[in-house]
Amino acid sequence: MTTPDRRPSAPDPSASASRDRVYRSPSGLAAGVLLLGIVLWLGIDALVRGHGHTPWLALAGMLLMVPLVVAFTLRPAVFANEERLRIRNPFRIVVLPWGALASLRSHYSNEAVAASGTKYQLWAVPVSLRARKKATRQPVKPAAGDRRGTGLAARLGGAPGGPAPDPVPNGPTRAQTDRIIDDLRELAESHGASETAQGEPTVRWAYEVIAPAAAGAVLLAILLSVW
Incomplete structure (x- = not known):
């Protein structure tokens, strides 16, 4: 007589991957x-x-x-996972599968453009020109790990066989809403060709x-x- 296996089952990776x-x-x-x-x-x-x-x-x-x-x-809120972009605006809910998304535009407002050319504004991610200007005025700083590595090399008299490497900057500082648009673009590029990310946009009042x-x-x- 066999006894049932009471060991906990392994977590389903797809369940956490599709989390919004x-x-x-x-x-x-x-x-x-x-x-x-x-x-x-x-x-x-x-x-x-x-x-x-x-x-x-x-x-x-x-x-x-x-x-x-x-x-x-x-x-207003924006929900994104590996299959679609869901935009909850004041009076409408728009569901855009990544395959139906043509581009994400960020100028005076953030917009999702469907393949049909229809534009949907992202109310939850407003553009702040003041935040953009403030972000561009901030000096570029090296990453924390680079600063720690440089300080350690300096204390030890430099890396063996040569001078300590120069710190590598993080890149230009961006406003919070621009970083959100970057995240959404990355999701669209990564999953736009996936079979589960295909379909037509839907709009509900x-x-x-x-x-x-x-x-x-x-x-x-x-x-x-x-x-």
Whole structure:
């Protein structure tokens, strides 16, 4: 009689390889939390302490503002793995298999261009011209390992048979959003020809955001017209 093998199975390398990389805007998240706090604080205060038409106007205003604040600040994100690029913008979700991606453009805004020529803006990866200028003004520094190696060679009187090697610079400094675009381009180049990365782009409207915002706008318009 054989006993079952109770040893843990080896991890599936494909499961970890397809895990999403998530890119979001820290400044957008911070602004969203701040704006949501202000909107909820003013709206709840008007609901509790307001008189007459004020509570109804506050309710309609919050129903309109909260989804919009979430849509433009907390919601935008970019998800990338070995098969596709998924762009979550304020009102749409775009799924682009790497095989359907023609290029990634970065000028005044970051855009993904499909093979059909359709452009999709990456809201979660905004371009900051100020950050670019700041990054280009920073001096090029040698890598940490090169600095340690140079210091050790100097203390030991140089490498045997010759002088200590010069430190190798890292290359020009780039802004954070430009480095993100570089990562996405690397993924596209590495996996664009893969069989699992083929397909057509798909676009889905975010009705979970559009519906409550539209309801709040209609309710606010009705209240203002009646009163």
